[in-house]
Amino acid sequence: MTKRAGKAATLADVARKAGASTAxxxxxxxxxxxPVAPETRERVLAAAAELNYRPNRVARALRSRTTGVVGLxxxxxxxxxFGALxxxxxxxxxxxxxxxxxGNADYSANRQQHLADRFLAAQVDGLVIVSADGAADVAVExxxxxxxxxxxxNAPESPRTGRAFAVTADNDAAVLEAVSHLxxxxxxxxxxxxxxxxxxxxxxxxxxxETALSGTASPLLRCAYSRAAASALTRQLINEDAMPSALITGSDEQAIGVLAAAHAAxxxxxxxxxxxSLxxxxxxxxxxxxxxxxxxxxRSMAQQAVDLLLDGTSPRPAAQAGLVLRHSCGCSPAQQSGPVAGARDRR
Known part of the structure; x- marks a missing residue:
């Protein structure tokens, strides 16, 4: 029997086509x-493909009490x-x-809480929270x-639960490596x-x-995590003749703003x-x-997070951020590393 045009195929349609039971x-x-015999499985899959059958996710969720959906x-x-992560x-x-x-929290603690509530209302199977500021623990509920x-x-500090578990990189090792190289x-x-x-x-x-450079009177600078803010700060430092000779930036967005302002000046x-940059x-x-x-x-942070979420595996030690040498630190082409010099995984 050919499926009627314009009507989605059902499980029963596939069963009739394959000569099998709906079960x-x-x-x-x-x-x-x-288990299903291999030849029967192939017959069912062929019938489903011919009828363009798509399993009903909602019906499956009602039966299994899972949705197959994870909120991020x-x-x-x-x-x-955060996009790469x-x-x-x-x-x-x-x-x-x-x-x-x-869901995009847009650096808003209220928005982060709102999204967590909405995802829970949608009965997601799990939540992955990429949090930036360590606000209240939205995972309590x-x-x-x-x-x-x-x-x-990052994970928040919560007076009710202590520190929530987070999959992170080894920030201390990354900073020490950057300082040592400079x-x-x-x-x-x-x-x-x-x-x-x-x-x-x-x-x-x-x-x-601060620990690595204690006693050297190295300057601490601050600005928002944006290219525009870092560019404005760099222009100010150049105009005041206060630009340092070496700089470690907390984020790439800041580093790109620094480079743009330095070039313009x-x-x-x-x-x-x-x-x-870190x-x-x-x-x-x-x-x-x-x-x-x-x-x-x-990549390894994402994999560990999913393993923890779905399997409940034990947390592993924080992965190390490897140093990728390019030209901005003063390395020559022969000293540089990585693809262009490196477009591997990130934060």
Whole structure:
């Protein structure tokens, strides 16, 4: 029997076409709970393909009490770092046959809480929260409802639950590696460009920098995590003749703003200013000059987060962000590393 035009095929249509029971078709489409003979499985799959059958996700959710959907809350969809991290998380979830529903918090704690509430109302199977500022723990209600939750990049401090678990990179090691490398180029006073405050991973990076350079009177600089803010700060420092000779930036967005302002003012990088950034997003390989970065291990962070979420595996030690040498620190082409010099995984 040919399916009527304009009407979606049903499980019963596939069963009639394949000469099998609806139960057998269900076992094939859901990979269980009972085994199906290989030749029967092939017949059912062929019938489903011919009829363009699509399983009803809502009906399946009602039967299994799962939706096959995981909510992903991003700190900012416009920041390339978080965009790259989201891509790896979505790929890892797709490999586990989970659909990713993405919400953009846009650096708003209220928006982050709103998205968590909406995702829970939609009965997602789990929550992945890429949080930037360490605001209130929005996963308290999820855990109370039995919905597995994992933070990536950063986790909040909660008076009710203590520190929520987060999959992060080893920020201390990344900073120490950046400082050590700049010292090989002869720099002793190495400035650090942090955010407006010390919330989140950049605050921990600033603390590691302070420890590594204690006693050197190296300047601490601050601005928002944007290219425009870093560019404005760099122009001000150049005009005041206060630009340091070496700078570690807390994020690639800031580093790109620094490079743009230095170029506009005729300040050569790395001749007058050496720059190392602590993110390593894909954009960093294509600045002028290309940025030396500590490349955040985004792919492994995403995989560990999904394993924790779906399997409840034990957390592993924080992955290290590897140093990718390019020209902005003063390395010659022979010393540089990585593809363009490197577009690997990131924060």
């Amino acid at each position: 057998v078709v269900s076992y094939v489409m859901n990979n269980g709970p009972r 809350i991003l700190a900012s969809a416009s920041n390339p770092y 989201a891509r790896h998380i979505e790929q890892a979830l797709d490999e586990r046959e989970k659909l990713t529903l993405i 999820a855990r109370a409802a039995g919905v597995p939750t994992v933070y990536v990049h 010292r090989t180029h002869g720099h002793t006073r190495i400035a650090f460009l942090a955010g407006p405050d010390d919330a989140g991973p950049v605050g921990r990076r600033r603390a590691a920098w 005729g300040v050569p990088v790395p001749g007058r200013l050496a720059v190392v 993110d390593g997003t894909p954009d960093s390989a294509y600045t002028a000059p290309a940025l030396t970065v500590t490349e955040q291990p985004l």
